[in-house]
Amino acid sequence: MTTSDASTGVLRRDRQEGWIGGVAAGIARRFGVDASLVRLAFVVATAAGGVGLAAYLLGWLVIPAGDSRPTRVRIRTGRAAVEVALGTAFLLLAVLLTFRALGIWFSDAIVWPLVLIAGGGALIWRQSMGEREPRPAPAERTPEEIVRTESRRAVLAISRTGLGIALVVAAGIVFLQATGALGAARDVLFAVIAAVVVLGVIFAPWIVRLVRSLTEERAARIRSQERAEVAAHLHDSVLQTLAMMQRRAGDPAEVAALARRQERELRAWLSDRPAPGKSGTLAGALEAAAADVEEQHGVPVEVVVVGDRDLDAAHEAVVAAAREAMTNAAKFGGGSPVDVYAESSDARTQVFVRDRGPGFDPDAVPADRRGVRESIVGRMERHGGRARVTSGTGHGTEVELVLERS
Amino acid sequence: MRPDLTSLVAGASILAVGVILLLDAEDALDLRLSGFVPLACAAIGAILLASGMTRPR
Numbered sequence: 001m002t003t004s005d006a007s008t009g010v011l012r013r014d015r016q017e018g019w020i021g022g023v024a025a026g027i028a029r030r031f032g033v034d035a036s037l038v039r040l041a042f043v044v045a046t047a048a049g050g051v052g053l054a055a056y057l058l059g060w061l062v063i064p065a066g067d068s069r070p071t072r073v074r075i076r077t078g079r080a081a082v083e084v085a086l087g088t089a090f091l092l093l094a095v096l097l098t099f100r101a102l103g104i105w106f107s108d109a110i111v112w113p114l115v116l117i118a119g120g121g122a123l124i125w126r127q128s129m130g131e132r133e134p135r136p137a138p139a140e141r142t143p144e145e146i147v148r149t150e151s152r153r154a155v156l157a158i159s160r161t162g163l164g165i166a167l168v169v170a171a172g173i174v175f176l177q178a179t180g181a182l183g184a185a186r187d188v189l190f191a192v193i194a195a196v197v198v199l200g201v202i203f204a205p206w207i208v209r210l211v212r213s214l215t216e217e218r219a220a221r222i223r224s225q226e227r228a229e230v231a232a233h234l235h236d237s238v239l240q241t242l243a244m245m246q247r248r249a250g251d252p253a254e255v256a257a258l259a260r261r262q263e264r265e266l267r268a269w270l271s272d273r274p275a276p277g278k279s280g281t282l283a284g285a286l287e288a289a290a291a292d293v294e295e296q297h298g299v300p301v302e303v304v305v306v307g308d309r310d311l312d313a314a315h316e317a318v319v320a321a322a323r324e325a326m327t328n329a330a331k332f333g334g335g336s337p338v339d340v341y342a343e344s345s346d347a348r349t350q351v352f353v354r355d356r357g358p359g360f361d362p363d364a365v366p367a368d369r370r371g372v373r374e375s376i377v378g379r380m381e382r383h384g385g386r387a388r389v390t391s392g393t394g395h396g397t398e399v400e401l402v403l404e405r406s
Numbered sequence: 407m408r409p410d411l412t413s414l415v416a417g418a419s420i421l422a423v424g425v426i427l428l429l430d431a432e433d434a435l436d437l438r439l440s441g442f443v444p445l446a447c448a449a450i451g452a453i454l455l456a457s458g459m460t461r462p463r
Contacts (some may be wrong), residue, residue, distance in 0.1 A: 031459065076458065083458030089452030097444035 012066030013059075023059040026066065032076050033084050040122045044092045047111045049104035050096065089119075109178030113171040127160045135396050146394055232375045237265055244296060244321070282315050282344055283308040289323035290340055297330035300337045307344040314358025316385040318351060318403050324375040325353035325399035333357030333397070349403045356396040362389050376401070415456035419449035 016023035017035065024042055028035035043054030076084060088245035099105055146164070176182040243260040245255050279285045283305035288299040309315065322340065329338040342351040365372060372389055376399060380387040385403035423445060430437035 077460070080458045082459035083454045083461065085450045085458075087453070087458055088448045089453030090454060092451075094444040094448035094451060097440070097447065101440045101444070 004293045011063055013063050015065055021056070021060040022065065023056055023325045026063060027059075028075075033345070034075055034081065035127070036122050036126050037085055037088060041088055041092055041117055045095060046116050047106065047114050049106075051099070057376040071122065072131040091324050107178075109175060113178075115169045116171035117364040120169075120171065123164030123167065127164065128158055146276060146284040148370050187303065201366050222254075228374060229377055231370065233269065233321070235370045236264060236320060236375050237269075240327060264337065280311055281308050282311060282319065282349065283315070283341065284308065285311055286322060286340060286342055290318055290338075292324060293323065293326040293330050294339070299330040299335060300329070301326055301340060302337060303340045303342070305330070305342045305344070309344050309349070314383040314385065314403055315349060318349060318385065318401055319377050321379050321387060321401050322351045322353055322399075324371060324379075325401075328371055329353060329355035329397060332360065336396070347405055349401075349405075351401040353399045353401075354396060359391045359393050359395045361393065361395050362391055411460045412453065412457040416453045419452050423449055 011030045012026050013022035014029050015022040017025040017029070019039070020023075024038040027033075028038045041050040044058050045055060075081075092115075096111065104112065123300075149344045172180070176185045241258055245258050248254050248258070256272065279288050285291075286305060287303050293299070295299045311319070322342075323361045326338055326340065332358040334358040339354045342349070343353075344350075362372065376389070377387045380401055380403070383403070385401065388400045390396065390400070391397035424436065426437060426445060428436035
């Protein structure tokens with residue numbers, strides 16, 4: 001949330017996004033540039049006889065603080081951002097050189113390394129803070145576009161970090177050169193390199209083993225999670241359908257219909273296509289799941305959804321877990337209606353599935369039954385959420401699914 | 407028609423540099439390298455900044 005009003009062109013301090021008085025953040029917001037660039041400009045200008053500090057204090061005094069009205073401003077990216085950054089850098093260089101020529105100057109040994117460190121540090125810091133460019137939704141991108149965009153991002157990240165490190169190293173060299181300590185530093189550097197090579201030779205096998213075991217452990221964890229996902233999906237779809245087919249074995253037409261429907265769903269899942277009739281939003285998917293359960297088990301399922309959002313992988317897991325909870329409620333709820341209440345905001349998504357059936361003791365569920373343990377609790381945990389099952393004999397059952405947005 | 411800010415800034419910057427060089431050639435101004443480099447940097451910086459700020463987001 002930010003506070004300066006970019007739409008009307010009014011410059012205001014942004015205290016919420018700011019680090020000190022919000023001057024740099026406010027300017028950045030007003031002109032649609034990266035706040036790191038404005039902060040860097042103030043720091044570098046401070047090296048020119050304290051001009052940056054004076055300008056910041058003046059801005060703090062003169063620019064009014066913004067109100068708390070949230071507004072969205074698109075930050076310049078791509079070529080425009082590069083031009084703004086280069087233009088600012090040239091202007092700052094002009095200011096620094098002018099002050100140096102006028103004699104309002106600390107020392108070459110201090111100012112130039114400081115400028116290089118500030119520039120390099122800002123680049124590394126910005127890269128470590130993550131990507132700010134908006135990513136299009138996965139559904140809008142083809143695989144080729146995804147590969148191309150990811151490659152571009154990787155190249156950008158490497159070049160930014162590399163340039164940042166080079167600037168910081170250059171700052172060190174300039175400082176050592178200016179203070180006449182470069183020769184001694186070179187000797188120390190050689191000693192350090194020799195020590196690193198010796199230690200590297202000694203510890204290399206151990207390091208390689210450690211890296212390999214970490215990689216193997218990660219791969220095993222991913223495999224285990226994928227296996228759990230497959231097991232949960234098969235439990236929710238194929239096993240449930242087979243159980244229903246056994247119950248309705250006396251009606252060949254219905255058994256055939258169930259088999260055809262399961263085949264379509266399984267084929268869609270295997271080819272990574274959306275299941276037939278599947279909705280792209282949370283509310284639509286929950287309603288579709290409720291209609292499905294209602295049709296299969298003949299138990300009314302009431303759905304109330306407050307707020308909606310597009311389905312991503314995590315919310316698809318929420319819908320799958322909610323569907324399993326609805327199925328359990330329909331199967332074991334003694335025919336009582338099932339209530340589903342879902343609420344979704346930017347910060348979190350919550351789904352409650354309730355029935356007024358006979359209830360059960362969650363601790364007494366046999367270990368080989370996967371419904372609650374894997375398809376609800378395990379599934380939510382694998383996608384960064386949590387599930388809570390509250391039930392007691394004669395008091396019905398409530399399943400709460402929560403997905404917090406990090 | 408709305409003027410192009412980048413062209414305006416570029417024109418003004420080149421004009422300013424030209425005037426300063428002319429004054430130096432006429433000995434009305436004692437321009438040294440330490441004075442010319444910041445001037446050139448400021449002109450380049452102003453043009454790049456104007457171009458970046460006027461580019462559509």
